[in-house]
Amino acid sequence: MRTDAGDIIIALDAMGGDHGPAVVLPGAAIALAKRPELRFKLFGDAARINAELDRLPDLKTRSSVHHTDVAIAMDDKPSQAIRRGRKTSSMWLAIDAVKQGEAHAAVSAGNTGALMAMAKLVLNTIEGVSRPAIAAIWPTLKGRSIVLDMGATVGADADQLVANAVMGAAMARCLFGFRQPGVGLLNIGVEEVKGVEAVREAGGLLREAELPLRYHGFIEGTDIGKGVVDVVVTEGFSGNIALKTAEGTAHQITAVLREELGKTLLSKIGALLASGAFRRLKQRLDPRAHNGGVFLGLNGVVVKSHGGTDADGFSSAVAVAADMVENDLVDRIIKGMKLAPHDHHEGDQPDAARAASTG
């Protein structure tokens, strides 16, 4: 997937995110310092981009600037964004560079809904993938796991869950290098409750299939943080809520800890002595180090950076994109989807009808 020179070319939506070029470009520079094979195509307001580049000479020599006046706002709805930004916005042009073969991947800190809508329109989905997914990188007790879908689509039938398993495993291969990543289906531990038929059916399909992954079985929410599996598969509503709830819980615990440590002189001194441990805790859970939502199921690599992140965080998203390019994410998904089993139901029935028909 690289150029003949071995370069990896990343198209950047320089205007995306809460801070635009002021974070995107320093972020690219940090990524470049670690991976000198990177080159960048920068889409956005040329004046603002060049002002940043003047302070980042190494990045400047590895970048080309592509001016556009149009930028997608963080609160634009996907349909608005497409009406306003089709073929003109920095977000669209970055994705289109991938489509045209001028870049290997696109990275944007712009709004998720708009980015996904444009990416689908420009790149189309891989054969066999009915709906793309967004995968998050989740810090665990064992290292890192991949969790998907984070909200690209809501609800999933068994085939879609199987596709998420295949795509998540391909990403795990690119990110962690495991030949047979462990994959678990997120479920709830209640027997005989209607509505989880799709999850059970997907489990049956994955158990029987011959795929480049090791199917672990069902897991529950408590297992995510333990790192029981490399890839956690669910549909977008519960995936998004799991991620946001984990973020909220982490924030809550650190806030309570800080409050309690500040209550007495003794605990303040204790906190000071243990500050190295707290710093390492923070590093291990630092969302910036795990920044980068990978769009899976498209004919091209698109990575979404958190909109409010800083340059370090943005550089993580760029590094993730480079890993996906270097390890042929899209090819792996194409090959995986050819091996993916399908359930025996015809057509595109809604889940409820499907569940009823399978009893």
Added chain:
Amino acid sequence: MRTDAGDIIIALDAMGGDHGPAVVLPGAAIALAKRPELRFKLFGDAARINAELDRLPDLKTRSSVHHTDVAIAMDDKPSQAIRRGRKTSSMWLAIDAVKQGEAHAAVSAGNTGALMAMAKLVLNTIEGVSRPAIAAIWPTLKGRSIVLDMGATVGADADQLVANAVMGAAMARCLFGFRQPGVGLLNIGVEEVKGVEAVREAGGLLREAELPLRYHGFIEGTDIGKGVVDVVVTEGFSGNIALKTAEGTAHQITAVLREELGKTLLSKIGALLASGAFRRLKQRLDPRAHNGGVFLGLNGVVVKSHGGTDADGFSSAVAVAADMVENDLVDRIIKGMKLAPHDHHEGDQPDAARAASTG
């Protein structure tokens, strides 16, 4: 809801949970020490119960023992449990005591699916409630919130989400005493994604309705731990996953913290000096203090204790049951459901068909 003497009578499934009478009875004794108005009906193996009661003289004077040989296993499926334990098991008899007016509430640490199946069969649902819910008590930065449904049913249409809001608000009134509890609908922050129509429709209904609650709007997973609302409403799959993921994250953070604090002598000394703060952190997040899943929507109070909890934890579940009795949970839900708005759709369409019909 009390007796003429002002007593609150709790029926206990003495055989439920991982430890049976060895935890249930000491738990009841702790609850009784705090609330002398409690009386207990103890269902289960009389020999084992009496052996525990001999060590708990105060509890003995306030309890009656009702022998049965049949106990539901923690891994019995709901249908198995009903076949085997109908009219004979300690779990069934405890619930039936509520039905017969011999107890005000039933508490069991037995398996959730069996308990819900029996409770539905014995007590029936309140008019207007198509499906009961299980509500959890969630520690937050501001205190405690109620989150439902935790997995009694999967998927929910707008009417069911509205019912959950009404029932959760009634429970908040009983537990926290707020006249107008703040209620939020759990949603994901992605616009124009199909599948969240039920949530949006429920939001519209709650905004317009005149109910004894303050509708806050949509919230995301990050808001739960902040305590943004008193009652978090969702369907059972995402609710269960949110709860389990939060538990997993809390475990993960404390494990990482412990590991990092043990790495150097300096941080070990720091941890020792700050041990009071760590103890208070643990107390504030202690799942035992928040134990008690309340079954909502039934003609009677049933509370599920965590199966693996200790006596302190079980006593929390008993205290929650007593709060629900004392503050007339069931009457509040009955009244609330009479005021609950309904969407304009006919019949019991599956969500997908409903979503399609509303565009």
